[in-house]
Structure formats: structure tokens, C-alpha cells
Amino acid sequence: AVKATTTLNAPSISSTASTSKGVATVSYSGSSNAPSGQTYLVTLCTNSLMTIGCTNVNPYSSGASVSGLTSGVTYYVTVTANASAGYLSATSTVKSVNVS
Numbered sequence: 804a805v806k807a808t809t810t811l812n813a814p815s816i817s818s819t820a821s822t823s824k825g826v827a828t829v830s831y832s833g834s835s836n837a838p839s840g841q842t843y844l845v846t847l848c849t850n851s852l853m854t855i856g857c858t859n860v861n862p863y864s865s866g867a868s869v870s871g872l873t874s875g876v877t878y879y880v881t882v883t884a885n886a887s888a889g890y891l892s893a894t895s896t897v898k899s900v901n902v903s
Contacts, residue, residue: 811884811893812836814843819880819900826870827878827900829863834884834893842885845869847878851897861885872902 811834821827829845845863849856856878860869863882872878879897886892 807886807889807891809836809889810891811841811886813893814882814884814895816880816882816895816898819898821872821900821903824874824903825872826868827872827880827902828866828868829880829882829898829900830866831882831895832865837884838887838890841887844883844885846881846883847872847900849873849876849878851879851899853879853881853897874902877901 814831814833816831818830833841842862844861847858877899879899881894881897883892883894
């Protein structure tokens with residue numbers, strides 16, 4: 804097994820939006836040192852500690868829609884660069900989105 808020696812640089816959330824009921828989109832820039840084929844996980848939770856009412860989408864592409872969220876609720880969002888051979892995962896800072 805390859806020892807994970809490189810920590811990925813954290814992805815950066817550039818914007819969040821909710822243009823239709825129960826749906827949010829998250830735009831992000833990926834890890835600057837990621838290998839080709841790097842995948843990302845988006846997590847949306849109803850508390851800023853990221854432990855309650857969470858929805859995960861993996862793999863997640865920047866700008867894709869996440870549906871099935873509760874209308875009228877503020878969700879807190881992170882994007883995580885998934886670990887891969889030789890690389891350790893890294894998570895963005897938390898942003899929020901008000902779901903329509």
C-alpha cells in the first residue's frame with residue numbers, strides 16, 4: 804500500500820445558491836495540488852458543526868444541484884477533497900446557503 808504522505812490543499816467554496824425549492828448548488832475550486840481524477844464530497848447540514856440533518860453527495864461536481872433539502876432552512880456546506888493513493892483528504896471552510 805502507498806503511504807499517504809501528501810495532504811491535499813483544501814478546496815474553496817466560491818458560492819452557494821438556491822434557485823428552486825429544496826435544491827441548492829455549490830460552486831467550488833478544487834485542491835490546487837490534487838492528482839488527475841480527484842473527486843469531491845459535498846456535505847450540507849442544518850447546523851454549523853456539520854452533525855445534524857446532513858446530506859452528502861459523493862462524487863460532487865462544482866455547480867451541480869443537490870435536491871431533497873428542506874425548504875426555508877439554512878444549510879451549512881463543506882466540500883471535501885477525497886483521499887486517494889498517496890493523498891490525505893482536506894475539507895473547505897464552512898459556508899451557508901438559505902434553501903428556497
